[in-house]
Amino acid sequence: MTRWSEFYVHTTREVPSDAEVISHQLMVRAGLIKKLAAGIYTYLPLGWRSVAKMAAIVRREMDAAGAVELSMPAIQPAELWQESGRWQRYGKELLRMRDRHDREFCFGPTHEEVVTDLVRRDVRSYRQLPFNLYQIQTKFRDEIRPRFGLMRGREFLMKDAYSFGATEAQLDEAYEAMRRAYCAIFAACKLEYTMVEADTGTIGGSSSHEFMVVAQTGESAVVSCPCGYGANVEKAESRLAPAVAAEEAPEERRAVPTPGKSSVPDVAAFLGVPPERVVKTLIYETEKEFVAALVRGDREINEVKLQNALAADHLALASEEKVERLTGAALGFAGPIGLPAELRLIADESVRELRNFVCGANEADTHLVGVNWGRDLPLPPVADLLLVAAGDPCPRCGAPLQLSRGIEVGHIFKLGTKYSEAMRCHFTDETGAERPMIMGCYGLGIGRTVAAAIEQNHDADGIVWPLPLAPFEVLLVTLNAADEETRRVADELHARLGALGIEVLYDDRDERPGVKFKDADLVGIPLRVVVGGKSLAAGQVEISHRRDRAKEAVPVAEGLQSILARLAAEGRKTPA
Numbered sequence: 001m002t003r004w005s006e007f008y009v010h011t012t013r014e015v016p017s018d019a020e021v022i023s024h025q026l027m028v029r030a031g032l033i034k035k036l037a038a039g040i041y042t043y044l045p046l047g048w049r050s051v052a053k054m055a056a057i058v059r060r061e062m063d064a065a066g067a068v069e070l071s072m073p074a075i076q077p078a079e080l081w082q083e084s085g086r087w088q089r090y091g092k093e094l095l096r097m098r099d100r101h102d103r104e105f106c107f108g109p110t111h112e113e114v115v116t117d118l119v120r121r122d123v124r125s126y127r128q129l130p131f132n133l134y135q136i137q138t139k140f141r142d143e144i145r146p147r148f149g150l151m152r153g154r155e156f157l158m159k160d161a162y163s164f165g166a167t168e169a170q171l172d173e174a175y176e177a178m179r180r181a182y183c184a185i186f187a188a189c190k191l192e193y194t195m196v197e198a199d200t201g202t203i204g205g206s207s208s209h210e211f212m213v214v215a216q217t218g219e220s221a222v223v224s225c226p227c228g229y230g231a232n233v234e235k236a237e238s239r240l241a242p243a244v245a246a247e248e249a250p251e252e253r254r255a256v257p258t259p260g261k262s263s264v265p266d267v268a269a270f271l272g273v274p275p276e277r278v279v280k281t282l283i284y285e286t287e288k289e290f291v292a293a294l295v296r297g298d299r300e301i302n303e304v305k306l307q308n309a310l311a312a313d314h315l316a317l318a319s320e321e322k323v324e325r326l327t328g329a330a331l332g333f334a335g336p337i338g339l340p341a342e343l344r345l346i347a348d349e350s351v352r353e354l355r356n357f358v359c360g361a362n363e364a365d366t367h368l369v370g371v372n373w374g375r376d377l378p379l380p381p382v383a384d385l386l387l388v389a390a391g392d393p394c395p396r397c398g399a400p401l402q403l404s405r406g407i408e409v410g411h412i413f414k415l416g417t418k419y420s421e422a423m424r425c426h427f428t429d430e431t432g433a434e435r436p437m438i439m440g441c442y443g444l445g446i447g448r449t450v451a452a453a454i455e456q457n458h459d460a461d462g463i464v465w466p467l468p469l470a471p472f473e474v475l476l477v478t479l480n481a482a483d484e485e486t487r488r489v490a491d492e493l494h495a496r497l498g499a500l501g502i503e504v505l506y507d508d509r510d511e512r513p514g515v516k517f518k519d520a521d522l523v524g525i526p527l528r529v530v531v532g533g534k535s536l537a538a539g540q541v542e543i544s545h546r547r548d549r550a551k552e553a554v555p556v557a558e559g560l561q562s563i564l565a566r567l568a569a570e571g572r573k574t575p576a
C-alpha cells in the first residue's frame with residue numbers, strides 16, 4: 001500500500017529563486033528533490049522512484065548489450081590520477097581531500113583511472129579480451145556554475161561504462177553496441193533525442209558522439225542538416241565561402257584614427273567597410289603561452305577548436321590588463337602587426353583570402369586599413385577555428401545548417417590507448433607481443449535525463465510524465481476519504497491493481513478535492529482514477545490521462561479492466 005499520506009510528498013507552490021528552468025522548478029515544487037547545498041540534492045521518495053526507473057532502463061539495455069555491472073569506489077587515491085596526468089590537468093572541478101595520514105584523494109568525477117588500474121591487475125592476455133564494465137554511481141564535479149537542479153549538479157548519478165579490447169575492431173564493435181543501447185534507452189524513455197558528432201579534445205583522432213535531448217533551454221548548441229549531418233557546435237564544421245572578392249589591387253597601408261571604436265561593428269560602420277573586411281584579433285592565455293587568434297570580423301572563434309589546435313589544457317581570454325601590457329593599447333585595438341614575440345599567432349581559415357583588410361594597430365584609438373598578407377605580414381599558421389553559425393553551408397552537402405539547442409544526456413567516446421598507455425594497462429597478443437589495451441568510455445547522466453524528460457514533458461500545471469519514468473503509473477484519488485463506500489471501492493481497486501504489479505499512489509488524504517487535483521497535476525502521474533462524489537453515487541469511477549485530461553466514467557466493476565487497457569495502450573506490458 002503506497003498511501004500519499006505516508007509517502008513523504010511535500011508539494012509547494014513556491015518557485016525557488018535559483019530555479020531558472022522549468023524542470024528544476026517542477027522537481028522542487030512537486031517534491032521530487034530538495035537542495036542541501038549548491039548542486040547537491042536529496043532525491044525525495046517520488047523523485048527517487050523516477051531516478052530508479054531511469055537506472056533500471058539503463059541497466060536493462062547495458063546488460064542486453066553485453067556490458068557487465070560492477071561498482072567502483074567514489075573516493076580515489078591521487079596516485080592513480082598522477083599516473084594518468086590528470087591530477088594536474090583536471091583543475092578545480094576535481095574535489096581533492098586528505099585522509100588522516102595526509103594522503104591525497106579525490107571524489108571521483110569519472111572512473112577511467114580506477115577501472116584501468118583494476119583491469120591492468122587482472123587481465124594479461126588477448127584471450128581475456130574484450131569486455132565492457134559499467135556502473136551506476138555517484139560522481140562529484142565541483143562545477144563552476146551548478147544550476148538547473150539535477151541537470152548540472154555537483155553531486156550526480158552517472159552510468160559510466162568502459163570497454164577494453166585487443167584490436168580496433170573490438171573497440172568499433174563495443175562502440176556500436178553502446179550506440180545502439182543508448183538509442184534504445186532514450187527511445188524507451190520516450191524522449192525526443194538526436195545523436196551528434198562531438199569534440200574529442202586533445203586526444204584527437206578517435207570518434208565521439210553525444211546524445212542530445214532536444215530542448216530550448218539546453219546548454220548545448222547543435223547544428224544539423226537534413227542530409228543527416230549533426231554535430232555539437234564545439235565540433236561543427238562548415239564550408240565557408242570567402243566573402244570578399246579575391247582579386248583586388250593592394251592598397252596602401254595606413255593608420256587611421258578610430259576614437260572609441262573598439263568593436264568590429266563600430267569600426268566597420270565608422271570606416272564605411274563591411275565587417276567581413278575587418279580582422280578581429282583576440283588575445284588568449286593558455287597554461288603555456290599567450291596567443292593572438294584571428295578571425296574574420298563578422299565571425300566568432302570556437303574556443304574548443306582553438307584549444308585543440310594549440311594542444312592546450314586550459315584556455316581563456318586574457319585579462320584586460322594583460323591585453324594592454326601585451327598590445328600596448330586598450331581592449332579592442334589589438335592587431336596582428338607588431339605584436340611582441342611572446343605572442344603566438346594563429347588564424348582561422350576565414351581570414352586567408354582577405355585583401356585590403358582592417359585590423360587593430362596596437363595603438364590607442366587607431367586601426368590599420370589596406371592591410372595585405374605577404375606584403376605587410378606573413379599569413380600566420382591557419383586552422384579551422386570557426387564557430388559555425390546557422391545558415392553556414394553543411395560540410396557534407398552544402399545546404400544551410402540549422403542551429404538548435406539540446407541537453408547532453410549521454411556521451412560515447414573512443415579513448416584508444418590514452419589511459420592504457422599512461423597507466424601501462426597491457427596485454428600479450430597472439431604473437432606474444434605486449435600492447436596497450438584499446439579502450440572506450442560511455443557516460444550517461446541518470447538525473448540529467450530525468451530532468452530532461454520533464455523539460456520535454458510538462459504543461460502550465462505541472463509535470464506530464466512519460467509512463468516509463470513516472471514515479472507511479474496510477475494515481476488513485478478519493479474525493480471524500482471519510483465516506484465509507486468511497487474508501488471501500490478505492491481500497492479494493494488499490495489492492496487489485498497492486499496484486500497485478502501496477503504501481504499505484506493512493507491519495508487517501510482528507511483534503512479538499514481542489515487541493516488533491518492541483519497536486520495531482522503538479523506531480524504528473526500518467527493515469528488518474530477518481531473515486532467518490534456523484535460518479536460513485538452512479539456506480540462509476542472516473543478515469544483520466546494527465547496528458548490530455550480526457551475523462552471517462554466507467555462502471556466500478558469495469559474500472560480495473562479499463563485501467564489495464566489504458567496502460568497497455570501506452571506500451572506497458574500488463575498481466576492479462
Ligand code: ATP
Binds near residue numbers: 141143152156408447
Ligand atoms: P557537460 O559538457 O554538460 O559538462 P561533460 O562533457 O562534462 O558534460 P561527461 O564527462 O561526458 O560530461 O559525462 C557523461 C554524462 O554525465 C553527460 O553526458 C551528462 O549526462 C552527465 N553529466 C555530466 N556532468 C553532469 C553534471 N554536472 N550534472 C549532472 N549530470 C552530468
Ligand code: MG
Ligand atoms: Mg562537464
